[in-house]
Amino acid sequence: MDESVLIRTRSALHGAAELLVAGPQYAASADIRLRVTPGGFGTATLPDLRIDGVDLVAGDRRVPLAGTYADIAAAAGVVCRDLLDVYQGGIKVAETDAVDVDADAARLLADAFARGDAALRSFAPDAEVVLWPEHFDIGITVDEVNYGVSPGDGFLAAPYAYVGPWTTREGEFWNGPFGAARPMSELPDAAAVEAFFREGRDRL
Numbered sequence: 001m002d003e004s005v006l007i008r009t010r011s012a013l014h015g016a017a018e019l020l021v022a023g024p025q026y027a028a029s030a031d032i033r034l035r036v037t038p039g040g041f042g043t044a045t046l047p048d049l050r051i052d053g054v055d056l057v058a059g060d061r062r063v064p065l066a067g068t069y070a071d072i073a074a075a076a077g078v079v080c081r082d083l084l085d086v087y088q089g090g091i092k093v094a095e096t097d098a099v100d101v102d103a104d105a106a107r108l109l110a111d112a113f114a115r116g117d118a119a120l121r122s123f124a125p126d127a128e129v130v131l132w133p134e135h136f137d138i139g140i141t142v143d144e145v146n147y148g149v150s151p152g153d154g155f156l157a158a159p160y161a162y163v164g165p166w167t168t169r170e171g172e173f174w175n176g177p178f179g180a181a182r183p184m185s186e187l188p189d190a191a192a193v194e195a196f197f198r199e200g201r202d203r204l
Contacts, residue, residue, distance in 0.1 A: 001105060003157050009105035010151050012065065013051065014136040015093035017041065019069045020056055021049055022133035023081030032086060034131040036117040036138060040110045041131050049078070053110070054101045070095040089134045109151045112159035112184045113138055116149025119161075119193035123147065145204060147197045149184065159184040161193050163200030173203050 022032045025043040033044040042050025042057075049058050056063045058076040065072060073080045073095070080095045113131065116138045120129045124147070127140040139148025139162075146164035150156075155176060164179035174180050180200050187193045 001108065005102050006105045006108070006152065007157055008100050009102045010109060010136075011091060011093075012099045012101045013040075013106065013109060013151075014091040014133075015069060015097065016051055016056065016065060016072075016099065017131075017133045017136055018083050018090055019080045019093060019095065020073055020076075020078060021051060023083055024049060024078050026083060026086060027079065027081050032083060032133055034133055035129070036113045036131055040106070041113060044130075054103050054106050065099050065101045068096050068098055069093065072099060083133065087134050091136070109159060112149055112151060115184065115187070115190045115193050116161065118190035119149075119197060120147060122190065123194045123197045142201075145201070146179075147200070149193070156181060156183065161187055161196050163197060163204075165204055169204070171203075173200070 017034060021043055022034055025046045026032050029045045031045050034041050035044050037050045039053045040051035054065050056065060056072055056076050058078050061076050063072050063075040069080055083090060117129055120140050124140055124142050127142055129140055131138040137148050137150040139146055144166040149159060149161050151159050160181045160183050162179060162181045182196050187196060
């Protein structure tokens with residue numbers, strides 16, 4: 001897949017996670033946590049507000065992710081809300097920004113999140129799995145180690161799994177500034193992702 005298409009879609013979905021999903025949820029319940037849902041991601045506390053592929057689903061409304069964030073929100077009966085007062089990170093988008101989502105890229109990112117979600121739940125059944133809108137990654141923390149899946153970022157454009165110990169480690173396995181990373185293209189299913197998490201834990 002063309003890297004520019006993947007990055008553009010990831011950025012648009014990250015914006016949707018903040019403005020169209022986590023923001024409205026925060027306004028209602030002061031909670032920014034998101035979760036993986038079929039075809040994408042959605043709220044943890046609001047009923048049926050989610051991204052499914054290239055659509056925003058709000059109750060019985062399904063609105064294509066096309067136009068501006070404000071256009072999409074209005075069509076879905078949702079009020080856009082940024083999270084600038086909640087955290088300083090995140091993607092810098094505005095309600096008036098245009099949304100450009102490629103269906104194949106959205107499917108690839110949703111699949112990465114789904115595999116990560118399944119792997120994390122199997123790896124650490126007692127941990128709370130959260131998709132955080134700030135960095136737009138799904139993860140857990142166990143014994144001062146972060147485990148998760150990123151849809152891509154400045155470190156690696158494509159989705160990757162990571163093991164991030166709070167204390168810096170050295171060695172071939174620890175190939176990133178935050179710990180260890182493995183492209184999801186090398187981890188074909190949830191079992192492979194979990195095996196990577198377990199290897200990281202064992203090496204610690």
